[in-house]
Amino acid sequence: MAGRNARIGLVLFIVYAACYAAFVFTSAFAPDLMDAKPFAGLNLAILSGFGLIVLALVLALVYGGVAMIYDFSPLALGVFLAFVAVTLGLSFYLGRGAKSSAGYFAAHGQIPWFVNGVAFAGDYLSAASFLGICGMIAFYGYDGFLYSIGYLAGWIVALFVVAEPMRRLGRYTFADALNSSFQSRGIRIVAGVSTLAVSVFYLIPQMVGAGALVQPLLGLPHWQGVVLVGAIVILIVVTAGMVSTTWVQFLKGALLVIFSAVLSIIVLSRGLTTGGSVNNAVALRTLGPLPTAIADGTTIPGLPDETVLEPAAGWVGTPFIVTRDEATSRLSVWKPRTDADGATYLDEAQIVTTTPEGKTLVAGLPKGRGEGEAELLPVGSIARLPGGVAETGPLGPLEFFRTIGDSDIKLWRNQTIAEADGGKSVVYYPQVTPGSKVLRPGEHPTFAGIRNGRWLDKLDFLSLMLALFGGTASLPHILIRYYTVKDEAAARKSTIVGIGCIGFFYVLTLYLGLGAMTSGALDPVDTNMAAPLLARSVGETLFAVISAIAFTTVLGTVSGLILASAGAVTHDLVDSFRSEPLDDRTKVTVAKFASVAVGLIAVALGILFKGMNVSYLVGWAFSVAASANLPALVMLLFWPRVTKQGIIAAVAVGMVSSLTWILLSADTFSKVYGLPAADAPMPFSQPGLVTIPLGFATLVVVSLLTQRKKESV
CATH class of the missing domain: 1.20.1730.10 (Sodium/glucose cotransporter)
Incomplete structure (x- = not known):
């Protein structure tokens, strides 16, 4: 049986x-x-x-x-x-x-x-x-x-x-x-x-x-x-x-x-609904249509109390526009966007700054909820629903995907910018994306x-x-x-x-x-x-x-x-x-x-x-497990000529090679060591395509070479 x-x-x-x-x-x-x-x-x-x-x-x-x-x-x-x-x-x-x-x-x-x-x-x-x-x-x-x-x-x-x-x-x-x-x-x-x-x-x-x-x-x-x-x-x-x-x-x-x-x-x-949050949180703003050019030191239509700041240090050459509220000193960051008709809009972004002293600022103010403080606002919304409606009402399981695919979604990305004083800012900005792209592979940096x-x-x-x-x-x-x-x-x-x-x-x-x-x-x-x-x-x-x-x-x-x-x-x-x-x-x-x-x-x-x-981190664990354990387990079950030396070699080689690959990958260099990803010696980050076959090959070769060896290991 x-x-x-x-x-x-x-x-x-x-x-x-x-x-x-x-x-x-x-x-x-x-x-x-x-x-x-x-x-x-x-x-x-x-x-x-x-x-x-x-x-x-x-x-x-x-x-x-x-x-x-x-x-x-x-x-x-x-x-x-x-x-x-x-x-x-x-x-x-x-x-x-x-x-x-x-x-x-x-x-x-x-x-x-x-x-x-x-x-x-x-x-x-x-x-x-x-x-x-x-x-x-x-x-x-x-x-x-x-x-x-x-x-x-x-x-x-x-x-x-x-x-x-x-x-x-x-x-x-x-x-x-x-x-x-x-x-x-x-x-x-x-x-x-x-x-x-x-x-x-x-x-x-x-x-x-x-x-x-x-x-x-x-x-x-x-x-x-x-x-x-x-x-x-x-x-x-x-x-x-x-x-x-x-x-x-x-x-x-x-x-x-x-x-x-x-x-x-x-x-x-x-x-589904367009615009702000379904739980009535403060919504981020969108301004427009606006003039195609916005000069430094001026104001933006719709923002009479905020002045456009001149880019400095790492802000030079970025697509962002920064304004400051003269009354509160609060900073706002805007990402220009041009629609299909050529009209220019500004989507409000969010900024978190870490000062050289290690303090955290949100929108240029101390992080918190008290007076003179600021915190990040919740995000996630639909820019446009099919037919220009504001909401859809209840949707069926398949209708939900069709509606998403025909909508425009505000996805959120981030960019790190070096400040003149040695601190750094991270700008979290919306990116209006067709729903058809949201429902296909290839949008995440990994893919x-x-x-x-x-x-x-x-x-x-x-x-x-x-x-x-x-x-x-x-x-x-x-x-x-x-x-x-x-x-x-x-x-x-x-x-x-x-x-x-x-x-x-x-x-x-x-x-x-x-x-x-x-x-x-x-x-x-x-x-x-x-x-x-x-x-x-x-x-x-x-x-x-x-x-x-x-x-x-x-x-x-x-x-x-x-x-x-x-x-x-x-x-x-x-x-x-x-x-x-x-x-x-x-x-x-x-x-x-x-x-x-x-x-x-x-x-x-x-x-x-x-x-x-956490899913990305688990991918590493799966790579190590598949490289170290899978070849030995599968070959033990389906290849009668496997030897103990072959199993030992396969597990050791699979484990060491996958761990070494991960530790020397571009993702580990940039996200763990804080080093430039370009300095990593490995050609790509996930080791399985190399280390899993390597484990199988090691087991086969070593087993064939040790068929007659009987001594204890």
Whole structure:
């Protein structure tokens, strides 16, 4: 039966992989085809993206059948504290039975398959999915949905290739499966180190996202939010282990999917509107039509109290016009725009300045809400709806996309400008964009290369999509969840349930992201808060519930990652350097100390990487996982000539090469080191296209060279 299931799974995997490859290569090399509207007035990008998600669900069923604009919110605080209290209470209650290794790491293999499937969703739909994807869609459109497609596609690999063999081969950790036929200390060590590397990389975006969520809930700075999250998660893992982690993930996964569906229905029911914010916030201004030339030292029609300033230092040569209110000294920044009829308009932008002394100014005034202070205004609106109407009323699921595609949307971009005194200013400005461009790939800087003809940019895109496809089935905290069910059939069923929940949620991300884009509630500084702020534009209660659920879902994911890391340290690394394995009680104790250490590392990295989009950071983790773990796991299952030396070499080479590539990439140079991106030695930022094949090639070559070697490693 196992062999039959493997053959059927391989066939279905090839079918889906071919469809996924067609989508990726069409996006990379024929992006204009994605603009075509072959059915129901929807472009091919929307249809093919939804089609891949639906196909994943269908194939899974087939396989199963045969085989920072924040006010303190007391309500939000109350709901948040209630969720945390329930989570901790559940952890303490269920943790009483997690005294042995089998209980602490694998819940004795007694988790029901349906609960485990929903827990997959709670584990997987974390900061990257809810915060990062929705935020990327809200600021750039369809490009964020590419992550949804890639993330779900990876579950096809998990279902058809990995799920049943993992349950059959292992006990507690990823290394158990790799080492099932060899009993090699070398495999345990290298797999344990790989688990730590992948888990730490995956922890970074979770902590960044959790810190962003705590800001509007508790009014704390980002770093304090990260510390708070770290403390709660460490407490959960130390007191409970896999049993409570699973049930926490089950509850939060179910609630996140349900309330995201509710929020999507609200987005459709209230429709779209032009102009200012739907929640009556102060709207940014648009002036015009105006004279084509505006001289320095003069005033702009409609702004009699504001004087146009002469550009200086880094402002020279920029498209912006700066005015100063003579009464309040408040600065306003304007971005000229010419419409199709040749008329000139000025769209109001926003400016945040960091002085040489480290002080933050908004519009030239101290940041704050008191007299003589200023703060950023919420953004996100539609410049023009089809037919020139002011609002649409309720929209259907497909009509929503057609209306967006025929509208003009104000997307928000930013530009950094050096000031004469050594400070720097960041201008956040609107860019009126046809909706047809919003609903096609290629607007985000990460994906812009698919439309500029540069081969290196196209390779970067292919590399990311390959990593997303292969990364899910290589993530240690996902793999260890297969040990929590009783047998291979339960592993298969739980994966199908997980695909159903996750796929449904990823369809919702497009509605949530586009709804946030047009809600008038976006924080121009923080892309990660788009979905919670969309909920706030509906009402404080929904904001409180959505934020609390998202926060506790992050807790579940971080708990799973720390648990996987603790298992690697205790079961794979510590035992490998001892002549006798640790006894059960000591192993659990060591795992708890390891959890504290990994949690502290995650806190430090979450503070360091503040401000980066969490989905982008997760792309790095997927690249490392797919490069280090996927070649060894797949070849172990499907190539009988694999050797322990080949596995060790493949994991080590894949891990080191992917980490080295990421650390020397242009994105890391510019966003982490603060160095010019042009100085980076790597030709593109995503390593998967090079390092994943390198891992496979290394395993094959080393295995062929060591066929007759029998000595222990």
